[in-house]
Amino acid sequence: MSDRYELFLTCPKGLEGLLLEEASNLGLEEAREHTSAIRGMATMETAYRLCLWSRLANRVLLVLKRFSVQDAETLYEGVLEVDWFEHLQPAGSLAVEFSGHGSGIDNTHFGALKVKDAIVDKLRQADGTRPSIDKLNPDLRIHLRLDRGEAILSLDLSGHSLHQRGYRLQQGAAPLKENLAAAVLIRAGWPRIAAEGGALADPMCGVGTFLVEAAMIAADIAPNLTREQWGFSNWLGHVPALWKKLHAEAKQREAEGLAKPPLWIRGYEADPRLIQPARNNIDRAGLSHWIKVYQGEVATFEPRPDQNQKGLVICNPPYGERLGDEASLLYLYQNLGERLRQACMGWEAAVFTGAPDLGKRMGIRSHKQYAFWNGALPCKLLLIKVQPEQFVTGERRTPEQREREREQAEAAKAPLEPQERQYNKNGNPLKPAPAPAPVVEQARLSEGGQMFANRLQKNLKQLGKWARREGVECYRLYDADMPEYALAIDLYEDWVHVQEYAAPKSIDPEKAQARLFDALAAIPQALNVDKSKVIIKRRERQAGTKQYQRQATQGQFMEVNEGGAKLLVNLTDYLDTGLFLDHRPLRLRIQREAAGKRFLNLYCYTATATVHAAKGGARSTTSVDLSKTYLDWARRNLSLNGFSDKNKLEQGDVMTWLAEDRGEYELIFIDPPTFSNSKRMEGVFDVQRDHVQLLDLAMARLAPGGVLYFSNNFRKFLLDEGLATRYAVEEISASTLDPDFARNPKIHRAWRLTSRG
Known part of the structure; x- marks a missing residue:
């Protein structure tokens, strides 16, 4: 066999240049770049060194032969010509990977089969002994790449991909591969910073991949030092003595590196579920005395190394898979930018992001950007020098000014004395205006963002007076008042619930995204x-039951007050919060009219109207809905107010339930969905098509002298004129809208129905 070999080193797309530099430094000669790979010439010692020390490669492939391929037969013959007795025992095992196509071979499985057949036929013994196939841990892993009629037949020296270092047995939802993390660290200048004794902090460390890779670089630890099984371990061309020498040298370098005083390397993670997995990974890497991980939010992140030490802040924020997801990450990036400006002056920062537009919202300029790929996702690495000249924020404040502002904010939070409290017309204490939060160095708003902020402040001034006067805690502040900012913004006490209306397809998605980010930046x-x-x-x-599907799983409920009723809302887990704010006047009307009456609530959702009816003294209540989730929520709402007896909760399809029910009710409320389907119901409910049947069934259950309130939010809805010939029908839409929805009279329509005669 030759003393020099042709090698191919594969890598993630975008790492070719870095890998070329790394491999050249490790001894690869005549190196050249290819797509997701480099090639060059090397001795066996260099090949082993690349396996051991490459932080960036996926695989090290040793080329056994190049030959032209015209068809499947010439592929077979070319592989057969290799002296496989130099590489594998006849009773050994192998795996074959085939990539590329052409020359009549368009199926990779077929190509791999032809390669396997040639190797097995070459090694088959007279007694029938032949190599077996082992895809997981073969003695030999063979790779053949077919490209424009040329076959490149290689032996995989690495075995499993080199990014699998062995320390990361536990990982988060979207882990960064170890070699990509190492590449980001190298591009961010960490080897230089580490050599100068600098610190490293990751405010969103997940399971600690950046931290471990950084410590391994700083401590001069070969990334694959602990790997026991290699692609060359059972290769007949393997030179054990040479490998042992290189491995011993790497062990010595590791011992010397770990004997040095450890650098300050810290990770912070908001999700408590990831803290222990991160610590476990660090322990497996043998670096627990170098790396510490703590639980903490980005908004409170503040690295505190000794002696005013500077260094690198590095992070890989979560990605939004869709535009709406990215919007929810805006504040995360803004918080990151604020913490860099306030707590990391003089540091360097590296933000690896799949959402570069969000990176622009950090309020701090990057001085350099690099393109990467994380799998199939294009990403950018933003390199930042945390210096005032890089900030794109408002006027900076001195520490003394910030301290005065904090003191003023704390003073504003002091509770009012009893004699200072004010009360609304119902005798309930008015809530004082929310105290201003401590002032931070916020990014400047764009011209459009400032216009949007001005509109919010105008609405807050007008509606806030009404809300305090009426004792309303939850109300709509903004509903696409400015068409280019298509949002609905609701206040739930001191929480803000924002819904983005999807832009029409005719609108440029990038412009829509920019406006959305401007608006979201303005809200706080x-x-x-x-x-x-x-x-x-x-x-x-929303189609079918999609409107009821869970959006998240935080399970955080908060209690709000409406007309003396306590109601639970969940702002995070579902598209709707559990409280339709536009129906506030109807619920309060029901409360006023419910005394002594039997109340029926159809499509009850979380039964907020039922709570109001019970609060108003209803003799009994019955609430019907198809969703067990919302009926459980309804049960909690009733229990919260001390109501349990005489309040029935029925799970079922409303139309079917009405057809079977024989009860009588003096007060009925119906607020059906526009469309609904479920495995629990037959067919699909369409409010326009089916409302006549629905109302006829419900009116049959209405007691003499009773009242039925019917409402829905289908913008194109038309009430069937024939209903007025059977019942007394009065549209009451205008009287069911409070000032917060008066700007949008199409939010719903409502009618009052009674029996004739």
């Missing part, structure tokens, strides 16, 4: 609320 500043209390969702046309 205009309303003087912390970003952590702004919940963002995307609202699109």
